[in-house]
Amino acid sequence: MTSQPQIVGNSPIRKEGIAKVLGRARYVDDITLPGMWFGATVRSSIPRGRITSIAFDPSIPWHEYTIVSAADIPGENCIVHLTKDHPCLAVTHVNHCEEPILLLAHPNRSALPAAVAAVHITYEELPAIYSIEDSEKKEQIIWGEGESANTFKTYLMQKDQKPIPDEIWQTADYIVEGEYRTGAQEQLYIENNGVIAEYDAVKGVTVQGSMQCPYYLVHALELVFNLPAEKCRVIQTETGGAFGGKEDFPSVIGSHAALLAMKSGHPVKLCYDRAEDMAATTKRHPSRTRHRTAVSKDGKLLAGEIDFAIDGGAYATLSPVVLSRGTIHAPGPYHWPHLTVRAKAMTTNIPPHGAFRGFGAPQSIFALERHMDKIAKVVGLTPEEFRRRNFLATGGHTATGQLLKDPVDMQHLLTRALEESNYHAKREQFDRDNPTSTIKRGIGFATFFHGAGFTGSGERRLNSLVEIELTPEGQPRLLVSSTEFGQGTNTILCQIAAQTLHLPYDQILIAQPDTGHVPNSGPTVASRTAMVVGKLVQRAAQSLLATLAPLLSSRSAAEGPAVASELPHDYTPEDFRHAALHYLAEHGSLKTEARYQSPGDIFWDDETYSGEAYPAYAWAVYVAEVAVDTTTYSASVTNFYALQEVGKVLHPILAAGQIEGGVAQGIGYALYEKCTWNNGHLANNQMTNYIMPTSADVPPIHVTFEEIPSPHGAFGAKGIGELPMDGPAPAILNAIEHATGIAFTEIPLLPEDIFERMTRTPEAGSESLDTAVAGPIFSEATA
Amino acid sequence: MRSNITQYELVAPKSLDAILQILADSPDRYTPIAGGTELMVALGAGRLQQKKLISLWNLGELRFFEVTPDAVHIGAGATFTDIRNHPVITSELSLLSQAASWTGSIANQNRGTLGGNIVNGSPAADSPPALLAYDATVTLVSTRGSRTIPYRSFHLSYKKTVLAPDELLHSITLPRNLIGYKTYIRKVGTRNAQAISKVAIAAIARTKHGAIESIRIGAASLRETPARLIATEQSLLNQTVTPATIAAARSALLSETLPIDDIRSTAKYRAAVAANLLEEFLHTL
CATH class of the missing domain: 3.90.1170.50 (Aldehyde oxidase/xanthine dehydrogenase, a/b hammerhead)
Incomplete structure (x- = not known):
């Protein structure tokens, strides 16, 4: 067998890393x-x-x-x-x-x-309008007409395409309502x-x-x-x-x-x-999510109504697809016997909002994971136990009716994450220490999933194409439109090709994305590159190998003629180069390709919003520890644990970097970054006053992976890029609720907000969660 | 860069005398520029109105420390990094070196000067609360001579100071007689680094038989200028720290401050947190 070292799963140096470190990389303004x-x-x-x-x-x-x-x-x-x-x-x-x-x-x-x-x-x-509420009033119509006035897009997603039966609401032990909001967020890429x-x-x-x-x-x-x-x-x-x-x-x-x-x-x-x-330029869509959930007294979700609204700004841009991802992720990794999600993207006179890592999912997942803690409290279960009673598992069906065929084990992920974070001991310790301290500490978590690749039939429509060509020197060069922007595209795609071609990683070249030269392998978005494009690179490499097989096997040691159906593997890089040059001498050039093939068992119905929403999902449990200083009313994250199952990890260092960066961005989303609009102008359009957390504000981030290879990606990889944006904000606010006893429902949560809430007089409204007081229907109205 | 730099003029004389002469002679006022950490931001944003600049950067006559038995004299051109590295300041006057450590980034600290931080006149500046708590004096120079005044009299109103058009801030003097004082400084910024303060308090106090016999409190972002909290100090003099004196001091603080709502915070938050910081200090006495 091959003696080639394992390339996929190791962490070779980044393809463009040296040029970046030495300042040779040329950005557009250079x-x-x-x-x-x-x-x-x-x-x-x-x-x-x-x-x-x-x-x-x-x-x-x-x-x-x-x-x-x-x-x-x-x-x-x-x-x-x-x-x-x-x-x-x-x-x-x-x-x-x-x-x-x-x-x-x-x-x-x-x-x-x-x-x-x-x-x-x-x-x-x-007259201009700046909020979802003002847009809904339709006193000013600034976009569209009739049904679509001020509304870029609506979706209705119903479990089994059926409305929730009235008797569920009439007989449920508890009905828990909540409203949650998230703000706009600037991407803050280093290069404008x-x-x-x-x-x-x-x-x-x-x-x-x-x-x-x-x-x-x-x-x-x-x-x-x-x-x-x-x-x-x-x-x-x-x-x-x-x-x-x-x-x-x-x-x-x-x-x-x-x-x-x-x-x-x-x-x-x-x-x-x-x-x-x-x-x-564009920012993350602000959102408002309203939950109404029927629960049994033993903590089973019976039915949920979710109203999800996002502010799209003045033009539609990508709002319909952001809304779609937010809608599909709104139910989270839970089993819902009945569920209705009504979603809409509204128009305002704010510069158009657009794509931002997570793409609607961080918004609806924030709402759900805060709401799950609220329901747990109403029902009288711990956040952990309530989730355990409702997790999706292998063989279960998501809210879109997708059968989970590949292994899913949220129970185990939760057990492991709580153990690694020492959650239970810390929770007890904080409960003991907080009453006598001006610093209130808390620990909380979020459990969530993120679909990899384009939603529904999106990948089929993209019809992505990847090519590999041989250079005149006999080196394979990848031709993709998938772009490197710091996350590792170049590196992982070259790792996949190297592993498949049994060549050293540094012998694989990747072309600059130039539409005059590279085929359309689709956009570099939606956590699709490692899984979808990676698989195409693997197939194109296999095709290249098949083409060169006769030349390679003739150079192989005394193994006899190669079996046609089996790709050669027992050759040296020198053998490969000779074979490649031999082929080029004979045929002039060699380019192989692979085009996306929809897995046979993936079906999606845009009309009913049902079916296989994504070929694969990443699953995660994030645990946050916080400290709320009652002298300054500021909350900071003091420790963070991020455990995820993302299929095969292609490059552990880059993958951990993706998670750490996403968590830092999520901390900013939760506690620091606020777009201050003043009559439609962004008033804080400079980094002095748009408060992105610094390294002094970001805690140790402990990143761990479970690896269950997925059949959909190269070497079992699934998507990873957006996942870490989803979990931090709800985990942090859940921890703040543990620390302070206050159930905050809106991000960004700034010290001024905590101050207002902590110093509010009791008459101004209570958040008592004592069900004896709240009655069987727990809603904002009765709280 | 939103400014057209060809429209700006920068002169960099080699001596303090030459600079003062230019300031005295020039009918068009030059704006002194030292580290540039304030003016360069304005230049980049296209809002630097002053088109004629005179550089004070790295002028030996302004970048010095002189330690005498009674005082430390700091040249106005000393950078935050210089201050953070000075052994007498870090050991005896650590409120100032701590404030310096909170200013901007390391790069800002390598360029930004104590004098610039003061004359810029920002109510949110990092060093003034410590200087006010230490009861610093400032020495101003011009071709007409020099004068030394208490720093607490330096700021007149928002971004207005006693500096005459031909005058420069030469040095800052901090007395060293601080035996027996408890000290406190805390900046509440928008984040833990590279932040502008929402509120900051620096204070020193000495007690005798449990009663406060001497106290000085400096504050940032609570008025239109950096402010000594005289009424608060008065409310505490000769008092022991009790819930009643704390309450009185909190209300004195609120009576003599005028915090505002701005892009970084709210007036209500600033007032409440300032009082909390004061209380936190009083609990240490």
Whole structure:
């Protein structure tokens, strides 16, 4: 058998790591093209209104500038995501602050800020709406009409496609209601959004820049320029973080830069600074979730109604799919005999919200995992025991009716996580110590799952393609549009190819994502790369090996002729190179491919919102320890345990890094990061006042994995990228409830919020959870 | 970078005398710039109004420590890092080195100066509460000579100070007679590092037979300038720490502070936490 060392499951050095560490990696703002100009964006200063005039201040030598308005757009004035509601440049009306109206370009970058300020735009202001509640009132219709007025999308998801029988509510021992809210969150990638665009009348448009999904931008450019796909070339440059914030937004900035390049006749670089990026680009959708749950006195969930609403901002962008993921994750890893989820994405006059790691799931999971603690208290069980009585298990069915065929063991995960965190002993210790301390300590947890890959039939529609070619030197090079933005795409895909090809990891090359050269392996989103694209890389590598098999087996030692159905494995890297060069000498080139094949047993019905929502799920239990200082009313996370089952871990160091980073981002989501909107303007669009936690605010994070190989991913991998965003916020607030006895329901939870609640007079409302007082129906109204 | 740097002028004379002469002669006022940790932020954001800058950075005449038996004199050009590394300050005047350790990042501390922190006049600045608790004096210089005044009289109103247009802050003097004092400093920021204070208190006090015979309290972010809490001090002088004196001191603090609602916090929160910090200190006496 092969003596090749195990590559998958070990942690080789990152493919682009050396260049990054040595400062050789070139990000878009490091790149200069001959004759390149610089671009800037003139934006609306009001949240909603009609543009009445645009004047150019005579103090500026405007003849030096290229000025682009919507009239210069050769194709449709539209940034296409899922619907065509989003103008590339505003014409008559604006629907949010910072909406792009004009574009400017100039050879001198420093000549732009003054010019932007010298474009004077007047408006007839219209009333704006900023919240889900105001949007629901429909006093102002700012999007759509009739049923869809102010509503980008709705879903109705019912267990077994049946409504909840009335008698469940009439006979349940308890009915527990709750409302939960989450705020917007900025992705805060280190590198701001930026691109360089070129235009050639014959060749078309070329845009290079920082992004996750080059083919999304191709799609957007086709529409804006009315060009065929082959004349819209997009190249991903080294990308300094994304977190979803470079999924849909590059379609905007990429189209803008390309319009400036076309009109100016120069390459144009358009890179936002932090203040512009924070004010004008997408954030995580704020949410409101209402739960109404019927429970038996022995702690069994009988039925649940979940109303899930998200604020999509002014245009739809990806709101329908964010809403979809939030809807499907709303029931969590529990068995619901009856369940109805009603979901909607509402319109407001806030800059459009977009993709952000977790993609709707952190919102609905926050609500559910806070609600589960609330129900446990009402029923009189511990949070642990109540969950144990309701966990999904192998052979069970999710709320969409999906049979869980692959092994699932939440009971074991919970046992292990509570043991590793020493949960029970700490809970007792904190209960003993808190009464005499000004620092109140608590421990809490969340149990959750996250689906890997596109939802439902999404992967089938993507129809992803991966290729592997041989370089003239006989080295395999992966051709994928899957992008590296710090999370490890390059590394894990090369590990998979190396393992499959029985070659050393450093002999595998991966091409820069350039749509002129790489096939569409789908967007780099949805925790799909390791599982879906990884599997395609594995298959393309197997195909390459099959092609080279005759040449490799002829070089193998005296094993006799290779069996046709069996791929060769007993060869050295030198054998492979000889075989590759031999093949190239004979045939000129070699490129193999693998296209997505839907597993035969995956079915999804968009009409009834039922079926196999995801091919595989990651399962997790996160435990948070907190300290609430009653002198300053501030809560901090003092220790964190993250246990997850994610299938085979391809690269343990990168995987742990993903989890640690996600937990840190989740801590920010829970306790620090608040978007302060002031009449639709983001008031804190700088890192001084948008409070992202520092390393001094993040506790030790203990990351552990269970590995149950999944049949859907290469070498058994499932998705991992988004999972760690889901659990921290509810685990932290559950711990804060243990520490303080106060059931907070909203994030971000800032010291000022804790102060308001702790110093509230008792008459202002009580949260007594004594069921004798609350009666059989425990709701906000009776609390 | 939202500013066009070609529109700015920077001069960097080699001596303090030359700088003072330029300040005295120039009809267009120059704005002194030392570490630049405040002005460069404004420049990057496109809101630095002052177009003529005069550099004080690393000027030996302003970047010094002089230790005498009675006092420590700190040159206005000493950086936060210099202060954190100074043995007498870290051992005898540790409220100041602690405050320095909380300022910005390590990079900020390597550039930011004590003088800059003071003359910038921010009510949220990190070093002033400690300087007020230590009853610092400040020495101001110009071609007309020098004058030394108590630091507590330096700030006039929001971002306004007693500095004349031709005058520079030269040095800060901290007395060393602190035997028997208990000290306290706590900054409540928006996070544990790289934060601007929502409220901060520094205090020193000495008791005799259980009664407070001397107390000084400095505060940040509770008024339009860094503030000595004189009324609070008065309420505590010659008192023992009891629930009643704590309550009186809390209400004195609330009576002499005017915290505001802003992007970082609320007035109510600031007032309550300031009183809590004071109480936390009093419990240590």
